[in-house]
Amino acid sequence: MAMIETDRLLLRAPVETDRARFVELFTSEAFMVFTGVLDPVAANDRFDRMLTLAGRIPYGKQPVINRVDGAIVGYTGVDTVEFDGLARLEWGWRFVPKARGRGYASEATAALLDVAGACDSGEVLCIIAADNHASRRVATKTGFRHWKRLNWNGDPSAPTDLFVRPIGAGGPPLLAPDVA
Template identity: 50%
Template sequence: MTRDAVITERLVVRPPQDADRSRFVELFGDADFMAFATDVLTEEQAHARFDHMAEVCRAIPFGKQPVVELASGRIVGYTGVDHIEVDGRAWLEWGYRLASDARGRGYATEASLALLAKARETYAGELLAIIDPANVASRHVIGKLGFTFWKQTPIDGDPCDLFTLTLGDG
C-alpha cells in the first residue's frame, strides 16, 4: 500500500499505478461506466485519459484516483479532482464514477469523503461538481459530500447542474 493511500472500512483510494492502466482502459470503454459522459472512449483515448489522471495526481494529492474494493482488490472506479474551465474560470472539478456493479453500495460517498478529508489538509478554495440533471443518484452523493447547488448552465451544449464546496478559508 502506498503512503498516499486513504483507507476506509471497505475501500482504498490511492494514486494510479501503471498496473491500473488496463483496468481503466476497460472501464473508459464501457458504456455503463461512462453513463452520463459524452461517450465511451476509444482505446487510444482511454490510454490518454489514464495518463492525464496520473499526471494530475502527481501535482494534486486529491486528483482523480482509483477506488479499490478492499475485499476483492478490484478497482471499482475513481474519485477526485481534475482541472476544468467553466464560464471562463479555471476550477478544480470534483468527480466520481463507479462500475455499474459497484453502484448503490455507498462507495462513491465513502471514497469521496475520505479523499475530501485529504484535500482539506492541503487545499483551501472552491471545488466545482458538475452533475447531469437526470443523474439522481449522483445528486444525492454530491449533497452528502457537502456541495451545494449553484446554478444550471450548458456544458458542451448539454444542461448541467453545478455544485460548489469551499474548503478551508478559500
C-alpha cells in the same frame, strides 16, 4: 505510497499497472454512462492525465479499491475543466455498475475530501447532468451546494447542475496546476 483506508475501500494514487483496468473502464459504455465511451487512444490519454494530475494534486482522481478482493471499482477526485474563463478543479466520481448503490461513492469521496481539506483551501466545482439523480445525491451527501443550473455549452438538450464545495478554509476557485 499514501493509502487512504475507509471501512470498505482503499484509495491511492494511480500507478502504471492500473492502466489496463482503466482503459477497460473508460472504453465501457456502462462505466461511462452520462458522458460517453472513449476509444482506446482517448482512454489511454485519459489515464495518462490521471497519472500526471495525481503527481501534482493529492486529491486528483484516484482508483477506489474494494478491500475484500482488491478490485478497482471506480474513481473519485478532481480533474480540471474550463469554465467562465478559468481552468478550475472539478470533482468527479464514477463506479462500475455492480458497485453502485452501496454508498461507495460517498464513502470514498468523503475520505478524499478530508485529504483535500488538509492540504488546500478554496472552492471546487462539480458538474452533473440534471437527470443524474444518484450523482446529485452524492454531491449533496458530501457537502457540495447547488450553485446553478445551465445548459452546458448553451445546448438546451444538456441541462446541467453546477455544485460547489469549500475545501479547507474555503475561498476563491481552486485552479488547475500547469499540467494541461
